[in-house]
Amino acid sequence: MERGSPGASRPVEPGPCLSSLRGAEPAASASTLSAARAQPGSRVIAVAAVLPAGGCGERMGVPTPKQFCPILERPLISYTLQALERVYWIKDIVVAVTRENMGAMRNIIQKYQHTRISLVEAGETRHRSIFNGLKALAKDQPDTQLSKPEVVIIHDAVRPFVEEDVLLKVVAAAKEHGAAGAIRPLVSTVISPSADGCLEISLERARHRASEMPQAFLFDVIYEAYRQCSDYDLEFGTECLHLALKYSHTKAKLVEGPPDLWKVTYKRDLYAAESIIKERISHAVCVVMDPKQDKEPVDHFLEALKNELNDVKIESREPGQAGRDIQQSNLEQCYNFVSMNIMMSDFQETRKLLHMLEESNLSILYPVVVVSGEQKLQESLRQGAIIIASLIKERSSALVGQLLVA
Numbered sequence: 001m002e003r004g005s006p007g008a009s010r011p012v013e014p015g016p017c018l019s020s021l022r023g024a025e026p027a028a029s030a031s032t033l034s035a036a037r038a039q040p041g042s043r044v045i046a047v048a049a050v051l052p053a054g055g056c057g058e059r060m061g062v063p064t065p066k067q068f069c070p071i072l073e074r075p076l077i078s079y080t081l082q083a084l085e086r087v088y089w090i091k092d093i094v095v096a097v098t099r100e101n102m103g104a105m106r107n108i109i110q111k112y113q114h115t116r117i118s119l120v121e122a123g124e125t126r127h128r129s130i131f132n133g134l135k136a137l138a139k140d141q142p143d144t145q146l147s148k149p150e151v152v153i154i155h156d157a158v159r160p161f162v163e164e165d166v167l168l169k170v171v172a173a174a175k176e177h178g179a180a181g182a183i184r185p186l187v188s189t190v191i192s193p194s195a196d197g198c199l200e201i202s203l204e205r206a207r208h209r210a211s212e213m214p215q216a217f218l219f220d221v222i223y224e225a226y227r228q229c230s231d232y233d234l235e236f237g238t239e240c241l242h243l244a245l246k247y248s249h250t251k252a253k254l255v256e257g258p259p260d261l262w263k264v265t266y267k268r269d270l271y272a273a274e275s276i277i278k279e280r281i282s283h284a285v286c287v288v289m290d291p292k293q294d295k296e297p298v299d300h301f302l303e304a305l306k307n308e309l310n311d312v313k314i315e316s317r318e319p320g321q322a323g324r325d326i327q328q329s330n331l332e333q334c335y336n337f338v339s340m341n342i343m344m345s346d347f348q349e350t351r352k353l354l355h356m357l358e359e360s361n362l363s364i365l366y367p368v369v370v371v372s373g374e375q376k377l378q379e380s381l382r383q384g385a386i387i388i389a390s391l392i393k394e395r396s397s398a399l400v401g402q403l404l405v406a
């Protein structure tokens, strides 16, 4: 087992406080958590996550294991890690990867500055990979920062769209019931075929659900289940909740999850994931401009940009502050930068910003620079806004780093 990034930063704040949520329906939300945390006498609990990422992605049909397939030039697993890292109360994230992919995983951790990551070797099956991750947490080794958590989240590395609310719900439910898992309505009806390939039984769809991830368990419940697990179950099983029931006699609480919890399995899932990511990262734009610049044309530009990008959040910064924010990754949610340079002045600041963005290794559409002459300024800014909006939405790599001169 190894620590993924040197000096991995550990969350400043301790784990979630759930004792005040005891008995609450898993409808607990992050805001409930922060309210509960403020209560005197409330107790925080230690939460860690195990991410199985040791598969070969056969059904994806490409040589690269799907967890390493790029979306907007960034590996799929990096989006999942980023989603979990946004949850400050997950103190450790243990990722199970094959020995041959350890190097690639370490490079991803380094390049995208992932934190709190520990790597373990994957097993021949998903259950064995998860078990290896749990063993790393169980060891309470003095020479590593890993310690046994009270609750452990298990989440497939190829499910990038996981949000804090559903994580909090499954953790709160696991604290209460010993195990919990996200579920979703079935899209297709489940049937079982007879030996001769004909319909034997058709299950009533409304009475059944699809088991998704994340799942969460009291650590001892799931660790004990894996320790007692038969080789057959380790080899052919696909459901952790079933192991908790069968070996630890613990009935998982089922939590309705949001639509985006699905697992990337086939190539179409990668295309779907890319369009969801594009859509999500087009909602925030950082407009970099010198405060001495004439405000009126900039206001016209911003108005035109808002018309093109639905519910876009526009932040403006002067160049120096934008550079500092990028260096300190204070703009984590923002992947679009527009540098306004209307006075045809020296591009020094803009070039410095471009260089910082390239160095920051964020998977972003490089800033689009709008240079407009004095004449027809309003019209060219409006046109510029339309072009920039489509660049932000489409993120075609062929158009990266364009310099627009109107």
Ligand SMILES: Nc1ccn([C@@H]2O[C@H](COP(=O)(O)OP(=O)(O)OP(=O)(O)O)[C@@H](O)[C@H]2O)c(=O)n1
Binding pocket: 051, 052, 053, 054, 055, 056, 057, 058, 059, 060, 065, 066, 067, 096, 122, 123, 124, 125, 126, 127, 129, 130, 156, 157, 158, 263, 264, 265
């Ligand atoms: N020996 C294995 C097999 C799978 N997984 C992980 O378990 C998750 C869900 O499994 P699945 O979607 O089946 O992934 P693959 O096994 O890679 O896909 P396929 O069955 O198409 O080969 C994935 O993150 C995968 O990397 C794992 O850690 N170790």
Ligand SMILES: O=P(O)(O)OC[C@@H](O)[C@@H](O)[C@@H](O)CO
Binding pocket: 126, 156, 211, 212, 213, 238, 239, 240, 241, 263
């Ligand atoms: O079976 P696979 O290895 O393709 O994927 C694992 C899924 O079955 C699993 O993530 C959910 O069903 C929840 O257990």
